[in-house]
Amino acid sequence: MLYVVATPIGNLSDMSPRAIETLKNVDLICAEDTRVTKKLTNHFGIETPLISCHQHNEKSRGDEITDRMLQEGIDVAVVTDAGTPAISDPGTEIVRLAAQKGIPVVAVAGPSACIAAVSVSGFDFSAFTFYGFLPRENKPLKEKLLQIGRCGEGAVFHESPHRVKALVQAIADTLPGAMLSVSCDLTKLHELTLRGTPEEILAALLANEKSEKGEYCLVADLRNVQLPEEKPVSAASLEAQLFDLLLQGMELRDAIETLVNNGEKKNAVKAAALHLKEYVDA
Numbered sequence: 001m002l003y004v005v006a007t008p009i010g011n012l013s014d015m016s017p018r019a020i021e022t023l024k025n026v027d028l029i030c031a032e033d034t035r036v037t038k039k040l041t042n043h044f045g046i047e048t049p050l051i052s053c054h055q056h057n058e059k060s061r062g063d064e065i066t067d068r069m070l071q072e073g074i075d076v077a078v079v080t081d082a083g084t085p086a087i088s089d090p091g092t093e094i095v096r097l098a099a100q101k102g103i104p105v106v107a108v109a110g111p112s113a114c115i116a117a118v119s120v121s122g123f124d125f126s127a128f129t130f131y132g133f134l135p136r137e138n139k140p141l142k143e144k145l146l147q148i149g150r151c152g153e154g155a156v157f158h159e160s161p162h163r164v165k166a167l168v169q170a171i172a173d174t175l176p177g178a179m180l181s182v183s184c185d186l187t188k189l190h191e192l193t194l195r196g197t198p199e200e201i202l203a204a205l206l207a208n209e210k211s212e213k214g215e216y217c218l219v220a221d222l223r224n225v226q227l228p229e230e231k232p233v234s235a236a237s238l239e240a241q242l243f244d245l246l247l248q249g250m251e252l253r254d255a256i257e258t259l260v261n262n263g264e265k266k267n268a269v270k271a272a273a274l275h276l277k278e279y280v281d282a
Contacts (some may be wrong), residue, residue, distance in 0.1 A: 001026075002069070002098040003077040004091060006084040006110030007040060010188035014111050020044050022108050027074035030065060032090050036081045053078065055090050062094035066101050077108075084112045088132035088158055113186055114156050117217035120193050121181035128154030128219075134167065141167070145174040148220075149227055155220045161212045165205050168218075172198035177224040185214040238264065238272035252277075 003022050008014040023029060023046045030053035031037035037050055053061045069076055078085050078094055085091025098105050114130050129152050135141045148155050159167050164182070171178055180201050183193045192214075194204050205211045236244070238259065245255035252273060259269045 001075045002066075002095065002103055002105045003075070003108050004085050004095060004105065005077045005079050005108040006112065007037075007079050007082060009082045009111045009113050009116070009186055010191075012040075012043060014187060015040070015044065016108070016110050019108050019110055020046065023048055023077055023079070025075070026077040028065070028068075028076045030061070030076060030078040030094060032080040032085075037079055040079075048077075053090060053094060058090050058093040059097075062097045065094060066097045066103060069098070069103055070101060082111075082113075084110065087112060087114065087130075111187070113158070113183075113215070113217045116186045117181065117183040117193075117219050118154075118156060120183060121219040121221075122195060123154060123179070123181065123219060123221045125154040125221075128152070128156060130156045133158050136163065138166075138170065141170050142174045145170060146227065149175045149178070149222055149225045153221075153223045155222060157218045157220070159216045159218060161214055161216060164211070164216045164218075165202060168198050168202045168205065171220065172202060175220070175222065175225045175227075177222075177226050179221040179224070181219040181221075183217045183219075184211075186217065188214070190214075238269055239276045242269070242272055242276050 003026060005019050005022055007019065023041065023044070026048055029037065029041070029048050029050050031050050032052075032054045034050040034052050040046075041048065041050070051061070051065070053065070065076055068074060078091050080089040080091060083089060086095055095105055118125070118128060129148075131148065134144055134157055157167065161184070168180065168182070171180065175198075178198060179196070180198055181193060181195045182201050183191070185191045194201050196204075241259060242252070242255050245258060246252065250258070256269050256273055260266050
């Protein structure tokens with residue numbers, strides 16, 4: 001049996017009796033970081049052996065562990081440093097391998113930062129989508145936010161303390177009308193949740209000298225976001241689009257600029273212009 005065991009996201013009192021009993025009774029614990037999990041097992045008097053199973057070795061280690069489970073008939077638990085495995089954390093690969101090999105997989109439910117953050121947000125969602133960590137670079141981040149803004153009513157993100165301000169700023173720039181609930185250090189002594197517009201949240205973060213400590217979970221209410229309608233993608237080639245603009249009386253330079261402003265890649269438009277000039281000159 002493979003047990004997927006949720007562990008506290010900050011407050012050790014959230015460790016369930018069932019989770020403790022499971023970790024005591026299995027033959028092996030697969031941990032994201034054995035040093036972190038060792039503190040947890042020591043606290044609860046759990047003496048089960050630990051083995052590392054993290055994002056860099058999960059596939060090979062998962063094969064090794066699941067083969068041992070079949071050959072030796074052992075029970076194994078998988079845990080991460082905090083929260084529920086396989087939710088923006090390692091665990092998915094070993095679960096997939098176990099299921100493929102016919103090993104029963106059982107969830108030992110418990111803490112999850114995503115669910116905790118939604119529960120204290122004050123947003124009444126009929127549905128929301130969990131996105132985990134978003135792209136780091138500004139352009140792909142804003143492209144992803146636009147995509148999210150067009151298709152969701154609620155969205156949940158994880159972010160590191162050093163990047164949370166940049167994410168809130170990107171939301172302010174990209175999703176007008178969004179409301180945020182931003183939680184930090186959930187279940188811990190200095191738990192903090194900020195609610196308001198992205199601009200209000202950003203101002204609060206900038207004013208807090210301790211804002212770059214603790215992991216963040218952001219809940220976005222997107223139901224009042226107003227975005228311009230997406231322009232339909234033309235099926236015509238760039239050369240044909242340029243030629244059509246020239247027929248309308250535009251200079252080639254202005255036609256190039258028009259297509260670039262419409263979202264076409266500048267280099268591709270320039271290449272199309274060269275092809276068109278060769279055709280016209282011929």
